[in-house]
Amino acid sequence: MDEKFLQDAGLTTIEAKVYLTILELGAALAGVIARKSGIHRRSVYDAIDRLIEKGLVSYIVKNNRRHYEATNPKRLLEIVKEKQEKIESLLPKLQEKFEASKEKQETLFFRSRDGLKAVFQDHLESGAKEILVIAASDFRDVVSEFFFKKYDAERKKKKIKQKIIYNIKKRKEKPKIPLCEVRYLRQDYDSPLSMAVYADRVAMVLWARTPYAILIRDKEIADSYKGYFSVLWKAANP
Numbered sequence: 087m088d089e090k091f092l093q094d095a096g097l098t099t100i101e102a103k104v105y106l107t108i109l110e111l112g113a114a115l116a117g118v119i120a121r122k123s124g125i126h127r128r129s130v131y132d133a134i135d136r137l138i139e140k141g142l143v144s145y146i147v148k149n150n151r152r153h154y155e156a157t158n159p160k161r162l163l164e165i166v167k168e169k170q171e172k173i174e175s176l177l178p179k180l181q182e183k184f185e186a187s188k189e190k191q192e193t194l195f196f197r198s199r200d201g202l203k204a205v206f207q208d209h210l211e212s213g214a215k216e217i218l219v220i221a222a223s224d225f226r227d228v229v230s231e232f233f234f235k236k237y238d239a240e241r242k243k244k245k246i247k248q249k250i251i252y253n254i255k256k257r258k259e260k261p262k263i264p265l266c267e268v269r270y271l272r273q274d275y276d277s278p279l280s281m282a283v284y285a286d287r288v289a290m291v292l293w294a295r296t297p298y299a300i301l302i303r304d305k306e307i308a309d310s311y312k313g314y315f316s317v318l319w320k321a322a323n324p
Contacts, residue, residue, distance in 0.1 A: 092162070103123050108156045193302050209246070
């Protein structure tokens with residue numbers, strides 16, 4: 087008989103072998119079961135104890151010695167059914183945890199200045215503790231100074247820190263931005279694209295005549311860009 091079927095029912099390899107041996111022998115002493123199965127006597131005792139707990143083996147005492155015998159094999163079906171019922175009872179909680187742990191992946195597109203404002207507002211509503219920005223130029227000049235005064239005030243209120251890397255070519259006077267560190271790249275680069283990494287998101291903005299942005303919500307991508315920012319930050323000038 088294939089022991090694998092018994093293992094599928096939840097028995098270990100040793101338990102399956104001991105059970106089949108007892109089933110074949112009928113009532114038998116532990117020493118006889120050990121010799122017949124080829125399993126160490128101590129391991130046989132341990133396996134028998136577990137089989138008794140599962141209701142697959144019982145014993146009778148003759149002359150102060152235990153003689154072990156197998157119960158009806160239909161008990162195996164009951165064990166499988168009990169396991170299924172237990173899994174079914176746990177399934178709602180497991181499903182809830184599964185849904186909660188699934189990362190929400192989303193890619194959103196925004197166009198126009200109002201669209202960009204929605205992206206910056208998302209910085210504040212994402213639950214981020216820090217916002218990492220790579221900008222070729224001072225993007226604050228493009229949207230509106232009034233908007234960023236409100237943005238910075240709310241960011242300060244929520245204690246959200248910010249790090250910005252600028253293009254050194256655009257360096258004039260270091261901007262006075264609350265809760266913000268600024269550094270400059272040592273080498274010039276010219277790009278209309280800027281990027282902000284925060285929480286589990288990456289926002290890329292193209293500062294064209296009609297600006298637009300791509301917002302990606304994906305923890306793995308965000309973590310990757312955080313690593314990229316860290317490398318640039320170490321290489322930049324304060």
